[in-house]
Amino acid sequence: MHHSTLPLAMLGVQGAAAACTRAFLQEAAANYLKAIDLGQPSLLPLSSSATYGENDVTFPITSNASVFAAPIKVDFSRSLFDTTQCATFTELTSTQSSHPYVIHTQIFYDTSTASPSISKIQSVVADTGDWIFNATAYLEWTTYETWSAIAPALLDSRSTIKAAGDAYLDQWGNPSHPVPFATYCSRLEGGLYTGAKNLTSNSCPMGAFPSPLNITNRRYVIDEELGAIDIFNDFPFLEASYPLEKPTPSSNLFRVEKGGIRYIHENTVCATKNCGR
Ligand SMILES: *[C@@H]1O[C@H](CO)[C@@H](O)[C@H](O)[C@H]1NC(C)=O
Ligand SMILES: *[C@@H]1O[C@H](CO)[C@@H](O)[C@H](O)[C@H]1NC(C)=O
Ligand SMILES: *[C@@H]1O[C@H](CO)[C@@H](O)[C@H](O)[C@H]1NC(C)=O
Ligand SMILES: *[C@@H]1O[C@H](CO)[C@@H](O)[C@H](O)[C@H]1NC(C)=O
Numbered sequence: 621m622h623h624s625t626l627p628l629a630m631l632g633v634q635g636a637a638a639a640c641t642r643a644f645l646q647e648a649a650a651n652y653l654k655a656i657d658l659g660q661p662s663l664l665p666l667s668s669s670a671t672y673g674e675n676d677v678t679f680p681i682t683s684n685a686s687v688f689a690a691p692i693k694v695d696f697s698r699s700l701f702d703t704t705q706c707a708t709f710t711e712l713t714s715t716q717s718s719h720p721y722v723i724h725t726q727i728f729y730d731t732s733t734a735s736p737s738i739s740k741i742q743s744v745v746a747d748t749g750d751w752i753f754n755a756t757a758y759l760e761w762t763t764y765e766t767w768s769a770i771a772p773a774l775l776d777s778r779s780t781i782k783a784a785g786d787a788y789l790d791q792w793g794n795p796s797h798p799v800p801f802a803t804y805c806s807r808l809e810g811g812l813y814t815g816a817k818n819l820t821s822n823s824c825p826m827g828a829f830p831s832p833l834n835i836t837n838r839r840y841v842i843d844e845e846l847g848a849i850d851i852f853n854d855f856p857f858l859e860a861s862y863p864l865e866k867p868t869p870s871s872n873l874f875r876v877e878k879g880g881i882r883y884i885h886e887n888t889v890c891a892t893k894n895c896g897r
Contacts, residue, residue: 638731640706642845645729648736649699649708652727656712659691667730667737674745675869675889676854687745692721695759698767700843700850704778706731709841709850711873711885713759720755722746722810724871724887726841726852742839744852744871744887746810751858751888751895754811761813765806765883767875770847776879778842784881785849785874788824789835795828802880809886824884831864833857847876855888860896868895 638644655663661681672681681688693716700709706729714721725743729736746753770776784800791797805824806815814823839852851874854867862868868889875883890896 638734638736640703640729640731640736642701642703644736645701645703645706645708646699648727648729649701649710652708652710652725653694653697653712655688656692656723657694659688661686661688664741665735665737667739670738671740673740673742675743681741687721687723687743690719692716692719692723696763698762700841700846700848702841702843705841706736707841709843709848709873711762711850711887713755713762715755715759720747720753722753722755722758722887724850724852724873726839726850742852744869744889746887746889749893750810750890751886752810752812753894757811757813758808761806761808761815762885764817765808765875767846767848767883769845770877774878775844776847776876778844780879781842781844781847781849781874781876782840784876784879785840785851785872786838788874788881788884789838789851789853789872791826792829792833792835794832799825800880801825802877802882805881805883807884807886809884810888824881829857831857836867847882849874849876858888858895858897859891861892 692714694712697712708727710725712723723745728740730739787799791799801822804819805822807824835853837854842849851872855870856865856867859868870888873885
């Protein structure tokens with residue numbers, strides 16, 4: 621990270637809060653991808669108290685258990701920029717034969733000092749054996765979709781985007797809870813796609829779960845310009861080897877257009893092969 625490119629750092633202002641701009645977050649996300657590509661976490665501007673976690677387990681980023689332990693060749697990524705929280709979200713797909721991955725990562729920056737530094741990195745790391753995992757299929761569908769900037773006149777508010785994502789997860793606890801789907805909606809869940817090329821329907825609604833699920837521990841990154849929200853959450857029930865209430869780590873990424881959900885990407889980790897299902 622080139623701290624010298626940050627305006628306040630250039631001015632040498634001490635103790636001043638840094639502004640969190642979209643340009644800063646774009647550069648930060650590019651830097652994260654470079655660190656992943658090289659397997660070099662030292663490229664990240666970590667604060668001295670920064671925490672690192674994968675699949676809800678916290679450990680040192682330099683550990684050989686971390687995804688940074690070896691370079692990852694990324695085929696495709698998309699990122700969200702949340703200037704309100706000074707946070708990024710990145711979805712990356714790697715079909716490398718040595719170890720395919722789909723990784724969802726939320727990174728939060730501390731702006732209380734002149735140069736923003738990373739306070740927290742958390743990832744949902746899916747690989748072979750995780751929920752319907754197929755990196756090749758995930759790559760094919762995520763690149764097929766259109767996630768271009770929302771036209772200025774059609775921007776949804778942060779609260780509208782958040783309400784749409786929350787409504788989808790709330791419905792798992794109450795099948796009659798209304799969810800604002802767009803006319804056309806597709807869900808990418810592991811390597812499974814509910815939609816099709818030249819989509820002509822809303823294929824996103826879920827059937828009711830055997831028992832209502834309370835989706836807790838929601839962590840958000842929201843990008844109004846992309847009409848997008850990612851929600852890390854605790855997903856109970858799915859992992860068959862766990863008691864009903866014990867959750868497994870999950871990330872749900874949404875594209876919202878004119879208040880309606882257009883795309884959903886779910887990345888969910890299993891403790892046993894395909895969550896024992
Ligand atoms: C990872 O580190 C641990 C602890 O240092 C060590 O026991 C283990 O062999 C290492 N695993 C690999 C794959 O390098
Ligand atoms: C993964 O998806 C690709 C592309 O759709 C498909 O060709 C392949 O057979 C799938 N692999 C498995 C193990 O299902
Ligand atoms: C989708 O639409 C495009 C353009 O109209 C057409 O060329 C293509 O064949 C269609 N694909 C499918 C799978 O129907
Ligand atoms: C869901 O869980 C949260 C946190 O444990 C709790 O506060 C809330 O009341 C629960 N909601 C329902 C509908 O059970």
